[in-house]
Amino acid sequence: MKRSISISTLLFAVVFALSSCGGNADKSQAVDPAKETTTEPVQEESSNVSPETSNALTLEGNDQMQYDKTELRVKAGETITLVFKHTGKMEKTAMGHNFVLLKPGTDLNAFAQKAMTAKDSDYIPKSESTSVIAHTKLIGGGESDTIEFTITEKGTYDYICSFPGHFSMMKGQLIVE
Numbered sequence: 001m002k003r004s005i006s007i008s009t010l011l012f013a014v015v016f017a018l019s020s021c022g023g024n025a026d027k028s029q030a031v032d033p034a035k036e037t038t039t040e041p042v043q044e045e046s047s048n049v050s051p052e053t054s055n056a057l058t059l060e061g062n063d064q065m066q067y068d069k070t071e072l073r074v075k076a077g078e079t080i081t082l083v084f085k086h087t088g089k090m091e092k093t094a095m096g097h098n099f100v101l102l103k104p105g106t107d108l109n110a111f112a113q114k115a116m117t118a119k120d121s122d123y124i125p126k127s128e129s130t131s132v133i134a135h136t137k138l139i140g141g142g143e144s145d146t147i148e149f150t151i152t153e154k155g156t157y158d159y160i161c162s163f164p165g166h167f168s169m170m171k172g173q174l175i176v177e
């Protein structure tokens with residue numbers, strides 16, 4: 001009894017597998033000849049060499065969903081100027097970037113989740129405004145935004161791009177000395 005059930009189950013599975021296999025074969029697989037084999041340069045400058053301490057910061061985002069720096073160093077108590085540039089070509093609706101500096105202790109995942117639904121406020125969730133120290137506007141390819149802010153407390157602060165899906169790739173730390 002038990003055996004016949006398992007055999008029929010197996011048969012069903014085989015038939016199902018065969019039919020779905022045939023179904024797949026019928027569909028002409030979309031071959032993508034232009035599939036890019038990008039050889040991404042390894043980002044060594046940010047991981048090996050600590051950046052100079054400077055309150056005149058530049059940061060870039062690109063069409064590959066990357067910041068050019070994952071570590072920035074500034075002096076506490078003095079005005080920080082950040083020039084944020086999008087060096088890509090894509091529209092901000094498709095590859096928008098921003099710089100959102102968050103207070104220590106902020107749950108980055110939770111913040112990024114809330115940000116995803118905050119399209120009307122350029123993905124800066126109003127409910128989390130107390131976690132945000134400073135942020136740029138959302139920019140697309142070729143655009144830039146400059147902001148000024150001051151941090152008085154030394155420490156390590158996280159920054160992210162809050163555009164939906166970018167946080168896992170686009171994050172870094174601002175070290176205040």
Ligand SMILES: [Cu+2]
Binds near residue numbers: 061097166
């Ligand atoms: Cu981004």
